[in-house]
Amino acid sequence: MNIHDTLANVAILIASRRQAASLMGRNEEEALWRYVRALSDFVHVTGQVYRFEDSFGGAAPTERPLVSPRLGEHEGTFAQLAVELLLKTLAETLEPEQKQHVCLLIALLSFIAETGQVDEVEDFFSNQLEYAPVVIVHFTKYEEAQAWMKGVAEPPSPAHLLIGDDYHQFWYRREDNTRGMYRDYAIEPAMEALTARGIPPQLPSFATRVEAEEWLMSHPANPYAFVAIAGEHYFAVHHRRLKRHSLHHVASALNAWEEHKKAVELDTALEAAARSDGGGE
Template sequence: MEFGKLFYEALNLLGSIHENTQSPEEKELLLAAAEALRFINTTGQQYDFEDYRQELRTDGPEMVIAAFSTREEAEVWLKNHPKPPHMAQVLIADEYHVVGYARDINLRRLLRTPSVEYHLEEMMHDGLPPAVATFNTREEAKAWFYNLPERPSQAVIQLGGEHYLAAYHRNIDHLAFHPFSLVERLKEWRKKKEEEEKEVKESKPQS
């Protein structure tokens, strides 16, 4: 459904539910949802919203709005950004980071987030998925991917003897490579967190 029709039908539905809702809290939530749709429409972000909805239907990892080769490049971009996109995700050397922005004090930060680790872990639920192609270098893998008749949102490949997820971010035309070994780092992080929580629990005085 194209955005114009979706916009008006969604607003009508929210308005109908709003009229029949007694809870002030629920009325406020419904109003916020309607205002979010109006914001998209009045700021001219209809096509961006359509692209986002299309991206949600793919099998690939979470959407990013930019990709940088180094952290220095990302820091310069964030420092000079007139309106930092708070909570949006970007890639730095193909690692996921979330943009943190406190408008009142102009605090700008890039925080590492395990978004792709969770995605890879889910893909490995039934074991390591088979690779569809094998390459020695990223350049070879990128040339193969960009020459496909239709670029998929993701493909499992073997690169230098290791399994990788090649993830294509269509909105910024960027191909990222994520090693499945990142899942081990996620397991180590969880283990460390459990140990820290256990130490805190044991250090508390018994009542």
């Protein structure tokens, strides 16, 4: 079983423990299980899944892993409270597979501590709903992204890239060194929802994109904002890790989003029809 499948199975354990804590009214424990889930989400969106796997040698730990001493530097944080919960859960768990999953989560928390990312994860957990989907790298042109994708020996995966102003999902599979990327409509749902509520009549207005970008550097969107450039509406998206904004022409972006949804619906209908025809033979 590869690391992605293992983390998917671990997510099932987290969900069941979180649900049990919620049903029992143990709100603090339920919040800690949400934090533990955020750990897994964080390594995924920042492309660190294989880096994490390398930290424990590629074989999921089956015995109690060493807890990073650096966690002691974060007294009172979610990280410290979570490792205490995980150690308690490990001691109380009898089923071997579940024990292995808990061990993996302890190893994950130690990985975050050893790589100096505890504060970043705490921020990600507390504020992730207020941030745009994470992007790890920006390219001006598609060809630049392709050259990077093909040239990096161990690229971060999975992860979002920004090519121009467009999100792309990048993936890499270590087992056979396959890799690829595709256009991903990560912020269009938010743009659609905010536009439906009504674009504010009074917008920051600029003659050129350069002027808009300069203004946004000192007035960052949180994480989204509408601006006007040369009389046209744009949707500004703040990418905190990259310290930049992408700017999306509202009318064009929403048209592309509608075409994408139609294409997905058509593909889904064709697949359903194919399954139905096959089942009738």
